[in-house]
Amino acid sequence: MASWGVVALVDEPAVLLAAHAAHHLAAGAAEVHLWLDRPDPEATDLLGAVAGVHLHHAGEDGWAFQGGGQRPKLHTARQKYIASKTLAETRLDWVMHCDADEFLTAPGGSVAEVLGAAPAALDWVAVDVAERVQIGGRAGADIFAGAFRRPWRAFATEGAEVFAAAAREYLHHGIAGHHNGKCCARAGRGLFVGVHHGLKTWAGERAPAHGSLPGLRLLHFDGLTELHYLLKILRRAQGGVPGAPSRHSAARLVQIAAVAGRAGDAQRLHRIWRLAKTLDRPQAAALETRGVLSHDAPGIAQCLEAQLGFCPDLSPAAFDRALIARERDLLESLRAEFGFDPESLA
Template identity: 35%
Template sequence: MSKSWSVVSTIDEPKPLVLAFVSYYLALGAEEVHIYLDRASEETRDIQEILHTRSEVSCTICDEAYWQQNAAKQPAHIPRRQRINATNAYRVTKSDWLLHCDADEYLGKVEAVLAALETIDSENDYVLVPVAERVRTEEDDPSALFSEFFRRPVSRAHHDQTIALYEPYGEMLQNNVAGHTLGKSFYRTGRSMTVGVHTLNEAGVTGRVGARLNFQALFHVDDLTERSFIKKLQQRIVRGHGPEKTQAPARKAQLQFVKDHMGAPETLSAFYRGLKKITPDQAQTLHDNGWLMRYEIDPLPSIAQYFPEARVALTVDEFDSLLELT
């Protein structure tokens, strides 16, 4: 019998993305989907009501009462909140494995992933799924929220090559990607552990043994729209988590650029395109080096299947209009 698996995510996103995430993972075969909504509002209460129409879904609103019960008060840093929430889900899940990822991260190649999990030695507490990051190309439908080209992180040996490829924004990428390079993990259940954001060996946790898949199967769509990508960086700065509080050089450079050009929308638009939209020449170089892959992520049919009453288009205009309300 194949091992069962579930997924957990802490989310602060508009309703269409929450429904996309939940329905996508239900369609993949997740036994349970555990959602922690990162703030209390009329919208999150509406989302919770919709999600609870599905018996496979647990949805918790992380309001003041929740944090009083779990951490005395809401932790200031998102990773801390994510670890608490994921560990709570870990303690109650009935599945053999629990995947912890973000709302903009979509598991792919699920048959290969599950087959690999079957072969993992019992000494391994977690299995890291390597990431690929979505990029926009000239082939994309510019109105669609999701598209199908992803770039792979590369080794540091190719640092100079990737810096040159993305000039003048090359220093704002780490190993060919704008976001994280690690991936996210499945955690073997039934053990005493605090679930990590990426792996168990973080935030002072040591001594845990993990395995790593040898292929990319987590597809990171961190730039759902140009506006959402820039807004998230701006929010980090406004909330006191700007370049001064950031260690990673590429992310630090991104935040510094956004901070320096807060009032220059055209400059920020060029910054987004330089990081996230590749030219035909760049696409050819990535392809020739094996750094570009194609994988379709389309949650819309799953939303129609699991939440047929929902009116969701998954378009750029729809998503951007909802950002104005958050």
């Protein structure tokens, strides 16, 4: 069996970082590398003594690995940096690069077995994504509840059979977030790691020897709560670079424009969230029939209990409180620019 680990650049409430680490350790990861994009004493207190978790501060090496010692301005460039550095320095067989809200699984098997059986010619594999969605148009009892929809190849031609036009404009391949998956790279082959791909050169030339492993799946919690989703979207509306090519799908750009344009209207924001991130029961049944909706049960609470000796509060309300406390500066800027008030969502 292959040895493997996970690397992520993180800037989220500590409970999510703990869940991310606990899940991957339970799945067999030998190492979980969490690079803090800003200091986080709560995460350090919670995870500092957990065996297998390696906490780093982004920039602790003076950005000396690549880039001439300068902190990359773009979040995606910092992701590329920490993932490539971790891959270059690891003694493991494989390194999976993903975000704090993405959880690697191997339904019906083990990650180590699937990677161990990968053809030797593959330098990296793209792990297919499954996006969490809420059923019944409302949030679950905890932040990890829900089902998972996978990219739907026939969405362009058959999507109207399941989704109204108002929802279809927010979806790309039938999901609201990215459909490309993330990169799991084999160590020792001189690769670099982009956001979604293994790279042959630092400049971005994609490494050609790659494939996918159907035994692996990446569970993507694209918005743990309604507030979390809206902040993620508004951050992108705020962070645009004039004249730069978009890295978002057309559907994601529609979401960004819709949320930014009605950020002061709580009812409208809730409707956008429902259209983009929830299914009613007939829709869920239709996607199940088409084989693109599953009910994976990652068991995050049990993983946290095993690693920490207790399970933090995983309720949406508790997560939102932590998010508001952590993102005070962001919320002030969003209030000033877009008129967004998180209290109105309640």
